[in-house]
Amino acid sequence: MTFWTIQTLNGLSFGMLLFLLAAGLSLIFGLMRILNLAHGSYYVLGAYVALSVVQATGSLLLATIAGIAAVTVLGILMERLLLRRLPTEELPQALLTFGLLLIIGDLSLWIWGGTPQTLPRPEALSRSLRLGPLVFPSYRLFVIGVGAVVGVLLWVFQERTRLGAMIRAAIDDAEIARATGIDVSKLSTAVFALGAALAALGGIIGGPLLGVYPGADFEILLLAFVVVIIGGLGSLKGALFGGLVVGLLDNFGKALFPELAMFTIFAPMAIILAVRPTGLFGSP
């Protein structure tokens, strides 16, 4: 019983982290048709910056703000200075963002070293919650809560605000949106910044659970890809659903069949692909 609750909780919390990444990846793709391979770098860089700030100041709140701010600025610069210059073809975009993934990963290795490091968790969340015979690690519940709040906020933002409506319009048809006076160029930068910020948030709240180390950028990127392949690019619903599915599969796969862990993720992906090449909620 405890095994199943704990593993489910682990899976759901990891799934929420994946959702934070996949939501940004998905929005960026939906609006700009850019497959951002550097998205895993945002996750890792957010955690590293937060780690340095918390070591210098001792404040987790300050660290979180600094980590998100630094990565958001990086995302804006990438979009404005580099991606904007490329034609809207998938290969140049993939190569450029892969180059940035390499550069950021290598420079992080240089700055923060090769040893895996863990972000501290807030005092208040370091204990476990007891509910009768069941014990819940409270930090995992916190991560699930953050993911749920972000999910609701994103949904309200997209469905209920003017800016969100503009983004939806631009995702549907950028040309028509432009013709009605929507500044798609500014919108693109804003969405890129939002995606980067979400990934950094994921890295920072995931830092105490998963740690941060060279290669984490690739690992999380690949899982985020599986999420958007399953859920479909450009769909928030798909990112949430895919994130939770992959989080649970990854956790139970590793716990039950350690040697076949990759299969438990990739086998369902292959089946979904065979049935729906654009994912469960995606449009071509």
Added chain:
Amino acid sequence: MTRPIAVVASTLVLVVLPFALTSYQLGLLTKMLIFAIFAMSLNLILGYAGLPSLGHAAYFGMGAYTVGLLALRVRDNFWLDFFAGLVMATITAALFGLLALRAKGSYLLMITLALAQVLWGIAFGWRWLTGGDDGLPGVPRPGAGLPFSLAEGVRFYYFVLVLFALAVAVLAVIVRSPFGQALVGIRESERRMEVLGYNTWRYKYVAFVLAGLFAGLSGNLFVYYNGFVSPAYLSIVFSATALIMVILGGAGTLLGPALGAAVIVLAENTISAQTERWVTVLGVIYVAVTLFAPGGLIGLARARQRAA
């Protein structure tokens, strides 16, 4: 210089070079030729058919692991191992192609990546078979089953050179054939080719499988060359390396990707001897090529010729 003269001249240079190079330099040249086959194999689908893949390492690694495992654990026989390596790489491409070619563009990139990642996962996780992260060390050079050993550097170089020449010749015939022309047509406008009555899926699929076969060939040669293969040769980084080799040289040209492979191998060798930050330099190459030389070195040279 006309084309036939250029071909004869470069062949002569490659044949004579072993006498002018140190054994270390000859090893580097051998590696360039092996990676050139790898880049040219990707170019068949990327450059000619317009199908990008972020998982081309799958077929290279499949060839390398098959040869390595058979030689180490089953039977060290050149003909058996080499043939099995090619067959396994081709079968892998035939299976992956069925899934991947249902998608286009960014989805194709992600799906090829995810499929290659499955093999990476097996190589990494299934320790008793594949050695996991430690890989397969101690794979011998071809010799068993042959009239003479190919272990020695110059002999192995000529062995690789012959297969490289064969690969170039076969690929040249393929891309100039009606089949190759149809691939270019699909790259330019798949819909138009469909309207003209081509079964475009079948063309893309055959190209995909052929690309897997040639990638397998380069993987076979590499495991003999290196004596070792690890999951790194199935990873996204290695697949992306193939992409940048093709683009750096010039996608859709026969020998551009070979040039790109040679430049990357040479750059890695010289730069990583100078600095620990080779990966950063490689990243800068990716960014610079996409921004400033999307047509690759061949594209730059042609633009220069036109300007002159």
